[in-house]
Amino acid sequence: xxxxxxxxxxxxxxxxxxxxxxxxxxxxxxxxxxxxxxxxxxxxxxxxxxxxxxxxxxxxxxxxxxxxxxxxxxxxxxxxxxxxxxxxxxxxxxxxxxxxxxxxxxxxxxxxxxxxxxxxxxxxxxxxxxxxxxxxxxxxxxxxxxxxxxxxxxxxxxxxxxxxxxxxxxxxxxxxxxxxxxxxxxxxxxxxxxxxxxxxxxxxxxxxxxxxxxxxxxxxxxxxxxxxxxx
Amino acid sequence: xxxxxxxxxxxxxxxxxxxxxxxxxxxxxxxxxxxxxxxxxxxxxxxxxxxxxxxxxxxxxxxxxxxxxxxxxxxxxx
Numbered sequence: 272x273x274x275x276x277x278x279x280x281x282x283x284x285x286x287x288x289x290x291x292x293x294x295x296x297x298x299x300x301x302x303x304x305x306x307x308x309x310x311x312x313x314x315x316x317x318x319x320x321x322x323x324x325x326x327x328x329x330x331x332x333x334x335x336x337x338x339x340x341x342x343x344x345x346x347x348x349x350x351x352x353x354x355x356x357x358x359x360x361x362x363x364x365x366x367x368x369x370x371x372x373x374x375x376x377x378x379x380x381x382x383x384x385x386x387x388x389x390x391x392x393x394x395x396x397x398x399x400x401x402x403x404x405x406x407x408x409x410x411x412x413x414x415x416x417x418x419x420x421x422x423x424x425x426x427x428x429x430x431x432x433x434x435x436x437x438x439x440x441x442x443x444x445x446x447x448x449x450x451x452x453x454x455x456x457x458x459x460x461x462x463x464x465x466x467x468x469x470x471x472x473x474x475x476x477x478x479x480x481x482x483x484x485x486x487x488x489x490x491x492x493x494x495x496x497x498x499x500x501x502x
Numbered sequence: 503x504x505x506x507x508x509x510x511x512x513x514x515x516x517x518x519x520x521x522x523x524x525x526x527x528x529x530x531x532x533x534x535x536x537x538x539x540x541x542x543x544x545x546x547x548x549x550x551x552x553x554x555x556x557x558x559x560x561x562x563x564x565x566x567x568x569x570x571x572x573x574x575x576x577x578x579x580x
Contacts, residue, residue, distance in 0.1 A: 297577040297578075297580035298577055300573075300577060301570070301573065301577065304569070304570075304573060308561050308566060308569065309560065309561055312559065312561045312565070313559050316559055322562065322565065326565045326568065326569075329565075329569065330568075330569055330572050330573075333569065333573065334572075334573070334576060337573075337576065337577075337580075387507060387510070387511070390510070390538075390542050393537070393538045393541045393542070394541065395541055395544065395545070396544075396545050396548050400552065406556060409552070409556050410556040410557070410558055413552060413553055413556050413558050414558045414559060417553075417558065417559075429559070432550055432553055432554070433553060433554075433558055433559060435554075438518075453514060453515065456514050457511070457513060457514035457515075460513070460514055460517070460546055460549070460550065461510075461513070461542075461546070463549055463553075464542070464545055464546045464549045467549055467552075468545065471545075471548075471549075471552075483537065487537070487538065
């Protein structure tokens, strides 16, 4: 196998395993599953929003990939092909579950309204939230915050900021333009920040609150406030 | 200087390092002087870092086990 093939199709191991499966060694598919289990799970969860449905879609995606392995074209990376299958399985499941396409899910809608998302919380965050919450609890907080996002924002956030796919990969996986992806991602990031802020902000002292309010409102009003508080 | 709403519109690209040097300078100039934008930029970056650090949405053990059980049947029949 030459270098070009390796860099184009991902780690050489993927192709070697695929070759073995196609030659009749079905069990060589299992290490491929282990390698991409988390990717497929996160992608189906991103689209479906709950673990139970994601589990079903994940199983179906791997089985479909196994059955159609001879159709995988080596110009693309295996992970890209597999991700596409996983997204399609998840979308089909979502469609079937709902019975009709809502505006929220529509592939045609490039983003919600043109309204910008306005942050409302402006306090700094604690330096080390893990000290307060512990890693398990912090993970639960993060997961809950991400799950609370509307579907189209949850999707892009998980693909980009949890699974760390590139913008191009992520856009291609869910079938939107890179530009639409970036626009949704901005909003998704602002929303998740907002969802986490309550749990992660440093508790502000009264003095600090007043100082911040003052800075935001202007000096004259600030002075009135401070006089009223006896400072 | 840039307005807050325009600065915010570039937040995501800035975090990804996808703004021109010129725009980056303009954004950083604003953020240095505007408390609210500073906090939003800072806490967004923090949020993304924490999200990666905690490794959310790992495959639950039971889910993984059921996957391999189902696969086992299919691979052994193949």
